[in-house]
Amino acid sequence: MSILDLKQAVLEANLDTVRDGLVMATFGNASGIDRASGQVVIKPSGVSYDTMTSEDMVAVRLDGTRVDHHLRPSSDLDTHLVLYRAFEGIGSVIHTHSTYATIYAQALVPIPCLGTTHADYFCGEIPVTRYLRADELGEHYVAATGEAIVEALKGRDPMAIPAILVAGHGPFVWGATPKSAALNALILEECARMAWFTRQLNPDITAIPDALRDRHFFRKHGNSATYGQEKVV
Amino acid sequence: MSILDLKQAVLEANLDTVRDGLVMATFGNASGIDRASGQVVIKPSGVSYDTMTSEDMVAVRLDGTRVDHHLRPSSDLDTHLVLYRAFEGIGSVIHTHSTYATIYAQALVPIPCLGTTHADYFCGEIPVTRYLRADELGEHYVAATGEAIVEALKGRDPMAIPAILVAGHGPFVWGATPKSAALNALILEECARMAWFTRQLNPDITAIPDALRDRHFFRKHGNSATYGQEKVV
């Protein structure tokens, strides 16, 4: 994918999150990466969704230096960069404050895998990071958010659990492409909503059986070479 | 109804579920059957709702062999076929992941008949299947889902209870025609939603009196020759 195509895809992912009701006001941003050139493309800061074009998308290098552009990148850029450096398989990162995912982040409760809708996209519960410490709230705050995400995902495959809840803040979601990351953000929100109501209806309910979860996840994600090939498909 | 008309009716039922907010992303499919020829018409797999036409609908025989078509049928086809073979009175099957019906399916809680909205379309509670066993999750999984539905409905009239919740998954709904099945799917979702909030408001509430339930159900369904003629209408 050329950088121009990537900018178009990142624009569309940003607009998808707004159209899907995942982003209120300016609480959201999507980015994508071209692994060949190491360039990350992200939504600019403070441009209206109504008039935003693909040319407004800002390209930076993985170390955060600017490739082009008169516009400033999203203020959450550093979180995205940390995730791209830590998770080599991902091609896009999206941040929203979507209602129910944010509710779980605020409650410090992981989203359990209570059904096949969840298992079709996330192979297990969605974890919550710890709160950032006071010493992480200075200039390094945005990058520290990324580091807390990586810490919380330790020991899990980021392509099998392509989302996280930042404590007291909201979800970050990723995927192979901007399009799939935007879909993951939408599914995450619906799964969070359904999990909330499911647990209130039956507080004793636990995650679906592992075999059922894997049956669904690997049906949709079985082509990935990095995990799961030895499991039941 | 000709196969062409059936394809049009199945297309419209698919679009109805999207318009009514019952289907997020691609989590849904509707089919219909022509009992005279034994042909089942179902949504193709992986075609966008925005551009889908009646010609895209795929016709297969009751044993699953293809009648026509370059497109693959919905991956849930085998569940539909099991239901058509088991329930002779039904003319259409619809699967959605509609939010509140799925919440009940995830909680493993039947939807109780708490009001006349429910009783106008469903003559009693909507049951939940058991979880599928590990040995049912292989190639036979989709058909096994249908078999679990038939098992859970044993002893009930499928036209009096035209819906089921598949444990940890979501609802399957049916009806005499694609149009009525789509309406049943919509009513089911609203009844599930109202039941959830009713029980939280008054945890002691039980189903409405049987006589009131029957008064409503048989007012709308009294012409059916297969049940209920001896009851109060």
Added chain:
Amino acid sequence: MSILDLKQAVLEANLDTVRDGLVMATFGNASGIDRASGQVVIKPSGVSYDTMTSEDMVAVRLDGTRVDHHLRPSSDLDTHLVLYRAFEGIGSVIHTHSTYATIYAQALVPIPCLGTTHADYFCGEIPVTRYLRADELGEHYVAATGEAIVEALKGRDPMAIPAILVAGHGPFVWGATPKSAALNALILEECARMAWFTRQLNPDITAIPDALRDRHFFRKHGNSATYGQEKVV
């Protein structure tokens, strides 16, 4: 108001309830009365909202005999007629299955007056009828519903409490005109919704002080000659 104008007003009230999301599928009907001629105008049965015109509205006399028309009146007509005969001050009746009002009706819980939004339109809690008895479910069922409403409102001013919840069924709402009855139906739904969440948030909350309730209700309804003139305005 001429019968033609009344038919137009009744049409608009029916369309208002659909536009406001109070009526799913065909679960609703609005009527109005011309007290001078004793004619009641009501939605026809089984005509689509999309194509319905004011000429489709059906006029009947207070005893239920038809004044005109090839179309059948709404199947809930007899409930409306009982209310017009019992409550002389009302000019319009509306029935919906709006979600939260129906939830209270299903839970057999009155809607308490928890705020000024409620008090601006309803001067106290909205009562629930008893369930209809088995002997009331025959041919007389629809009229018996009206009689249960009148019974439940005994001792209250129907213009001060212009709504009721029919047990296990849903709300009936009324007002001086079709326009005001439609507004009452909308406000009732929002008050039911807010009451549900208010009580879950604070189970100990009770109704707002009577003086605050009256301050709001009689600000909007103080011109009525039939009640409240001696109270604080």
Added chain:
Amino acid sequence: MSILDLKQAVLEANLDTVRDGLVMATFGNASGIDRASGQVVIKPSGVSYDTMTSEDMVAVRLDGTRVDHHLRPSSDLDTHLVLYRAFEGIGSVIHTHSTYATIYAQALVPIPCLGTTHADYFCGEIPVTRYLRADELGEHYVAATGEAIVEALKGRDPMAIPAILVAGHGPFVWGATPKSAALNALILEECARMAWFTRQLNPDITAIPDALRDRHFFRKHGNSATYGQEKVV
């Protein structure tokens, strides 16, 4: 900003609240103030949102005397005036009955600061006023509402907590401009909604750490000369 520009901005803020779903029926009003001339511009009473123009906005002086106009100002004018006189930094006041903020007002429960969405706009919990006393419900009622708001905010910076819940009634929100007040009203509603669901999910959850709250609030509001410059930015 000229009075003509202010009228346009106030019109837009009124329309924003309707578009954002914060105002049902006529339950809302927005105003703005030109501090140089001491003129307050507010929505007229009883004009439809569909046809309302900037010329319909009514200008009054801070003492409530009319500057211009054939239309009557909103019946809530006196509450707005009390707030403009008490809080010198504010440029706009908005009143809505938005669903979840009103639920908290009805439950007499402050909205806790459970996440960064809240902290980006409100530097702490949103308080609730006391109920108005019976002796405050006469002609002075609307002004007394403003006085109860000022009383409830005592000891807090109105620019750091630009919203309040009037007990049993609903929210009043303010800001530097009509545009920012309308945004505050929208964010308040979403924060109230998320707080409700967060607390039900985890009843033990408490406010986010103060340092995290301040990090977010002062990032967006750090240019204000009136508070916070000495805190961590």
